[in-house]
Amino acid sequence: MKHTITLNVNGQKYTVDVEPQEKLLDVLRDKLDITSPKKGCEMGECGACTVIMNGKAVNSCLVLAVESQDAVITTVEALHADGKLHPLQQAFIDAGAVQCGFCTPGMIMSAKALLDTNPTPTEMEIKEAIAGNFCRCTGYKPIVDAIQSAAAVMKKEGA
Amino acid sequence: MKTETMPQKSTEKEVKQVVVSSDSGAGANPVDAFVKSGKVGSSPSHLSGREHVTGRSQFIDDIPKPRNMLYVKVLTSPVAHGIVRELDCEEARKVPGVKAVLTYRDIPGENQIGAILPDETCLAEEHVHFVGEPVAVVAAETAEIAEEAMGKIRLNIEELTPVLTIDDAVAKNQFVGPIRKIERGNVDEMLKNSPHYLEGKVVNGGQEHFYLETQSALAIPEDSGAITIYSSTQNPNEIQRMASNVLGKPQSEVTVDVKRIGGGFGGKESQATSWASIAALAAHHTGLPCLCKLDREEDMISTGKRHVFESTYRVGFDDNGKILAFDVVLCSNAGAVADASTSILERAMLHADNIYNIDNIRVIGKPCRTNLHPATAFRGFGGPQGILVIETILEIIANKLKIDPFDIRLRNIYKEGDKAHYGEPVKNVRHMETILKKLRHDSDWDERKRKVAEFNAKNKYLKKGLGVAPVKFGISFTAAHLNQAGSLVHVYFDGSVSVSHGAIEMGQEVNTKIGQIAATTLGVPLSTVRVESTNTKRVANSSPTAASSGCDLNGQAVENAAMQIHERLTEFAKTLFNVSGVRFEDGMVYAGEAGKVNYAEPLISFNELIKKAYFQRVDLTAHGFYASPGIWFDREKGVGNPFLYFVYGAGVTEVTVDTLTGQTKLDYVRILHDSGQSLNPAVDIGQIYGAYIQAYGWATTEELVYSEGGKLLSNSPATYKIPTYGDVPTEFYAELFSGSTNELGVKRSKANGEPPFIYGESVLFAIADAIASTGKYPVNLSIPATPEKVWKEFCSEAG
């Protein structure tokens, strides 16, 4: 039986018909054409599908679409405004935290959820925040460097 | 992680070093724009960086779905070995929304996709040879319908006993290719006469690539029976060749296009062919676009992985730890089909010496055929397995004779002028010695060793260990014909540049580097250069992006094309301005020759010059070509010159091991790596980090587990553990060796993708060292040194 849900993605309101077993990831990708959340495993292990839902980083492959009724969802597409990259995006480029790029949108969203609530994370806190995001290319070090330097930039800009 | 120290700093330092030495000395250049302009030797950021961080970069599944596109699902064999008694698709065909259900009988061309040896069907016929082997194909309007129809195919297989292990295959004489040998000196004699003798076996497990983007292909029917395939592949040429073979079409009617892939690591060198051919077959039959994308479990079960090797050795050595004779039989588990196994074994055999001069050496290689998924290319391509044997032996000898791990390596190392066991001179090997000595110094090895001993004396349950792993990695495909590349460069009327080449962008930033090469050669800013998708129509007969050679070969081909245009423009400008020489720099054209360029006053801008050249009918397009010189290898005799040059380097690892859980933590890693005159130091450093962590996973946690029947049980990220951020060393330093250059590499650089993988073997030796600190000898560890195995070693009595 189809359900009709309304959700807010990247500041825009959408009303879509979904199946009860349909995942948020599929709705975003197939029905809303938002393809930055990737299908890496579809079982909640790799983090490639990470989006921010109501302020928290979630694996959208594990969220039932019906659970996202009225939810506010942010994907990496919404991070840059007027051609200016978000400090995290810029830092990922500058630190060489992007190789093949498949993990990048999910990784950035996990980092953003962290910095939104904790602008000055310790290394341990960064570790925890991206513990669920796989990257097979970079060896992670440049990613952590990027998150740290983005935090520093954001602090300066906020100050 | 200590934030106040290194990488960034080391990268910057390296940038400077490289910039200084790559300036060809053309007088005073007022434009301090190396980094900005993206010349070779600087570190401009990822050409697609902006696309990636904004979520706009497209992978196969992100391409907007064409109208009427069908979803393809593949029914694969559930058993490792058997005879197909029934394959009935009638019920499946009746499911509404199903457009085609296909078996090998529907293949219009030849049912064959084995590129090196023709032993691999696209769809199984009477026999199935491994779990996950494709048998039938469903194309339907939705993935769900395809799935449902797949469940209605009746497949009955009479099971036969599978051969799963190397021992079993050897006993049954089952090999995917010939047994090979490389030999020099008098091994048997010397083994008898050596003061010390050891024999043993070195075993390593396989490894799942776990590229984040699973195998995917989208096939689109075009005009007049042609088909275009968008594939996540490292090898578009092979797909073009094999898919056209399967479809019974000329290659000219099949186009393969690749913008980028979400990781490859070798896993999409030949293993993408199957799914692309299947998508093409479905598109051919239905006349509609067809997408075949594996889910993670399907991908893990069906596709190839790193080879398991079991190698038995005998070695003779003297009191100083100098190896006098070495005899090794390398056996690889190739799985059910040849794939690239013969070449991979060959590379393992050619790396059995690693950096050591052994006068009496015999290397035998046996590629065993079993009923497992094919084993395939994976970063290092047999090199890591070959090197692991000799390095393990040195560790054992060092332990036995109480010799420092650095000392024993330096006592056995090649000297300049020495030849490898297959006869090729080991050129520039003097750098290897310098690297080892510098790394020993930079890592405070001797002091560190003292502190580790002190720590171990004080701690009962935690034990530290140290390990070092050097590498000499031969660059070139050992199949000589693959060492060629083509390119196509256009300069448009407005001065912007389009570059096509045969390599695949998979995160190693070959496009960034090749963009830099084109920009530098033409003397234009990198921002005006666009590197295109890899397309078989623009560049034909390309080699796979593999063997670390993507940038080496294709970079030279692009340099060649850009040079042709540059020369035409030079002649044109000289005549136009009536000057004896011109120099192109950052989009401007100056008068003068090297060393005497008048930078004060440009003659004209590049863009203006192009307009004038166009009107004077100067050809602004060039096709470039490159073939590595002097490469040959006689497989029968085991001699030759298979490599253009060698990459050198070494890595040190310090670990802490918990004796109660067997868990390993990386405390300190330092790597010194030779990139020649690096094209892009930041990219090269990034490759080193990535390769090391990937190898750490292979060496410790990544364990492939199979059922008795040969089905992969560790078939998801829940059961197969690749490294996560928690595994990153507390202190992690990678530096490029500044003393090297490379006449034979593109712009004097060295290839960089695979060699750093070897450094991860130092993790195994560090763990063994921690275990040895309890007095255990010999330590019995194999890759992967899982916590369970490590814990067992600690528990077992010291011998």
Ligand code: FES
């Ligand atoms: S796709 Fe959602 S966690 Fe992997």
Ligand code: FES
């Ligand atoms: S950049 Fe390739 S998986 Fe992270």
